Every structure is written in C-alpha cells, then in structure tokens.
Amino acid sequence: MRRSTENSSTKVQELVKKRFNVIKxxxxxxxxxxxxxxxxxxxxxxxxxGLKQHTGNWPGKTVVQAQGSFLVGSQKYTIVDxxxxxxxxANSVEETVARDFLCFGRPEAAIVVVDATxxxxxxxxxxxxxxxxxxxxxSINLMDEAQxxxxxxxxxxxxxxxxxxxxxxxxxxxxxxxxxxxMVHKVARNEVIPKxxxxxYDPDIExxxxxxxxxxxxxxxxxxxxxWVALRIIAGDSNLINQIFEACEVSLPWAx
Amino acid sequence: xxxxxxxxxxxxxxGAICKVAGLFVEGIxxxxxxDLGFIPGAKVEVLRKSPVGDPTAYFIKGATIALRKNxxxxxxxxxxx
Numbered sequence: 339m340r341r342s343t344e345n346s347s348t349k350v351q352e353l354v355k356k357r358f359n360v361i362k363x364x365x366x367x368x369x370x371x372x373x374x375x376x377x378x379x380x381x382x383x384x385x386x387x388g389l390k391q392h393t394g395n396w397p398g399k400t401v402v403q404a405q406g407s408f409l410v411g412s413q414k415y416t417i418v419d420x421x422x423x424x425x426x427x428a429n430s431v432e433e434t435v436a437r438d439f440l441c442f443g444r445p446e447a448a449i450v451v452v453d454a455t456x457x458x459x460x461x462x463x464x465x466x467x468x469x470x471x472x473x474x475x476x477s478i479n480l481m482d483e484a485q486x487x488x489x490x491x492x493x494x495x496x497x498x499x500x501x502x503x504x505x506x507x508x509x510x511x512x513x514x515x516x517x518x519x520x521m522v523h524k525v526a527r528n529e530v531i532p533k534x535x536x537x538x539y540d541p542d543i544e545x546x547x548x549x550x551x552x553x554x555x556x557x558x559x560x561x562x563x564x565x566w567v568a569l570r571i572i573a574g575d576s577n578l579i580n581q582i583f584e585a586c587e588v589s590l591p592w593a594x
Numbered sequence: 595x596x597x598x599x600x601x602x603x604x605x606x607x608x609g610a611i612c613k614v615a616g617l618f619v620e621g622i623x624x625x626x627x628x629d630l631g632f633i634p635g636a637k638v639e640v641l642r643k644s645p646v647g648d649p650t651a652y653f654i655k656g657a658t659i660a661l662r663k664n665x666x667x668x669x670x671x672x673x674x675x
Contacts, residue, residue: 376657425629429622456656459631 350444353585358418358443359397360405366414367526370440372467373451374460375422378479380404381509382451383419386519396435410523418445424459426466427573440470441562441578442585446526447473449518454484454491454506464500468534469566474502475521475532482508502532536565546572557588599673603638604650604666610640612671619668631655632669 351362362368373379383391387406396403404419420439421432440448450467452460457478468474478491497504503521507514524530538544547568554564562582570578600615614636617624631654632638641651641658649660661669 374657424631425626427622427625427629429626429629453656459655459657462629 354443357397358439359394359403360416360418360439360443362416362444366407366416367446368443369415369417369522369526370420370443370445370448371417371451372420372436372440372448372463373422374424374453374463377422377451377453377460378509379419379422379451382449382477382479382507382515382518383417385509385512385515386417399431399435401431401435408519410519413523413527415522415526418443424463426463426470437470437578438581440467442581445471445473447475447522449475449477449522451477451479451509454478454480455487455489457491461500465535465537468500468502469537469569470563472502472532472534472563473525474534475518475525476500476502476504477509477514477518478504478506479509481506481514482510499535501535503530539569543569543572557583557586559586561586600670601672602667603640603652603661603669603671604663606640606671608640608642608650611637611674612640613637613674614669615672616670617668618670623665623668627665627669630659631657637674638671 354360354362360368371379371383383404383406386408390408391404391406393402393404395401401421405416407414407416409415418439420436423430423433423436426433426437426440439445448467448471450464452464464474464476478493481491484491491506493504493506503525505514505518505521507518509515521530525532539547547565550568550571551564554567558564558567567579567582603612606612614632614634616634617627617632619627636654639653641653643650648663650663650666651658651660
C-alpha cells in the first residue's frame with residue numbers, strides 16, 4: 339500500500355513536470371497564483387520572488403509562464419503565475435492553461451488575487467476556483483485604491499461567507515504580503531483547512547449531481563473534487579472529463 | 595434618451611447608460627457574457643466605438659470590456675429607471 343502511494347506520487351510529479359514544466363517535490367511545494375487581469379497579480383509575484391524567477395512558455399502553448407521561488411522559514415515554495423482570466427470555463431487558451439494547472443498540476447495552495455475596487459466582478463473567479471480546489475487563499479489587493487474611493491471591506495465577513503482565508507494587501511508597497519505568505523504556508527501544510535462555500539445550482543442540476551457523486555467518489559478516489567467533476571459532466575465538457583478519467587486510469591465505456 | 599426603451603446593447607450610442615435585461619444566447623457565448631459581468635440588472639455604460647465602428651468598449655462592474663457587434667446584439671438592455 340505504502341509503495342503504491344509512493345509510486346503514484348512520483349507519477350504525479352513526472353506528469354506535472356512534463357505537462358506544465360513545473361518541478362514538484364517535498365522540498366519545494368507548489369503555489370498557483372490566479373486572478374482577474376489588472377489586479378496586481380504580477381506585483382505580488384515580483385514581491386514574493388524578487389529576482390528568483392524565470393519565464394518561458396507553457397509547454398505547447400503560446401502563453402507566457404512565469405515561475406519563481408520563495409522561502410517561508412526553511413520551506414521552499416515554487417510559485418506559478420497563471421494567466422489573468424475572468425473565468426475558468428475554458429473559452430480561451432489562457433483559461434484552459436489556468437484551469438488545467440489548478441486541476442492537474444495539484445498545487446499545494448492557490449492564491450487568488452482580487453481587486454478590492456470591484457469585488458463583485460472578481461468573486462466569480464474565486465467561486466470557480468473554490469469548486470476545483472479547497473486550498474485557496476484570497477488576497478484582496480489594491481486596498482489603498484479602494485480606500486481612496488471610499489470603499490471599505492469587511493474581511494472577516496467575507497472570509498466567513500467564502501469559507502476560505504482572506505488577506506488584505508497593498509502589493510505595491512508590500513503591505514500584507516507577510517500575512518499572505520504565512521497563511522499560504524498554513525494552508526499548504528494543512529494547518530488551516532479552508533471550507534469553501536458551495537455554490538448551489540437549480541434543483542434539477544443538484545439532483546443529477548447527487549446521483550453521480552457516490553460513484554464519482556469511488557472512481558476519483560480523492561484525486562479530484564467529485565462535485566466539480568459532476569458539474570463538468572453536466573456541462574458537457576467532454577475534453578476535460580476524458581482527461582480526468584485518463585488521469586484516474588479509468589477506461590471509458592464509450593472509448594472502447 | 596426619452597421614454598422607456600428596450601433595445602439590443604449594440605444599438606446604443608456612446609454615452610448611453612443602461613441596464614442588462616436579458617441575454618438572447620445559450621451555451622458558451624452566454625456563459626462568456628455572464629463571466630464578463632453581463633448579468634441581468636447590471637449597469638452598463640457605452641464608452642466608445644473603435645474607428646471602424648466595431649468593436650465597442652463598455653464599462654461594466656468596474657472594468658472596460660470590448661465586445662463585437664455580433665456579441666452585443668445578443669444583449670437586451672433597458673433604460674435605467
């Protein structure tokens with residue numbers, strides 16, 4: 339049993355290296371950095387990594403990939419900057435790249451950067467990411483600009499509504515970055531276990547999800563969130579579903 | 595603007611302010627428009643048209659979004675009351 343889990347974790351590492359060009363190991367935990375365009379995502383990335391970063395392309399895609407590393411105590415983290423998107427429903431190469439990394443790259447934590455001056459627009463992506471992975475930390479950035487516009491944000495309330503940690507930041511001057519890093523560290527090591535709020539859909543959809551979930555739980559075996567996979571099946575996202583089942587080494591009846 | 599109106603977003607001139615009344619598409623395009631913030635009740639301002647008249651820039655929920663005419667044709671808007 340022990341041996342098989344070791345084997346499967348090296349297998350995941352190899353796949354992640356091949357598919358995303360990201361090296362995953364116990365010595366270096368992986369953090370994904372997601373967010374809408376123009377939220378200060380890159381400012382946070384630069385503040386965290388300083389000069390320890392390298393850029394290239396996502397394998398096989400004409401989308402820029404930036405990776406860097408930072409330390410929290412003695413723990414090394416590799417942070418991967420995902421393309422800025424409003425959604426993860428794979429309408430563009432950028433969205434596919436971001437979604438695939440969150441889904442198949444298995445980051446130990448995901449930071450979602452949101453713009454404090456237009457929260458409503460930004461929370462759409464937060465909810466979509468929370469459906470894929472529970473290991474989410476929200477960074478409400480541009481807090482200074484929001485203040486200037488007379489917007490005040492109740493972080494604690496937002497945190498309890500979303501069910502995931504929320505850290506206010508002003509990345510431009512480095513404010514809140516230390517708190518963000520500490521929170522990511524806690525989430526990555528399972529010291530803080532976020533409980534993402536579940537988005538409820540129409541009753542017919544919820545019924546179908548409930549019907550599929552028990553079987554999916556068995557098939558997915560903890561590798562993917564069964565509720566999310568059920569929702570993707572209902573949406574008819576066959577490309578993604580095939581990839582998920584392939585990753586679970588399930589032979590598909592219709593593929594034979 | 596005078597009087598109550600309901601029109602396609604694509605038909606409004608720059609400067610017009612309206613709200614989204616509904617979407618005339620299904621599937622991926624609908625999802626895309628919703629992701630961009632075009633949800634019923636949302637306030638939209640027509641900012642400007644590109645020199646050739648297409649696409650047009652709209653200000654919605656704190657961001658400027660450009661849509662092609664054939665996309666904006668699918669968005670039904672009404673006067674802000």
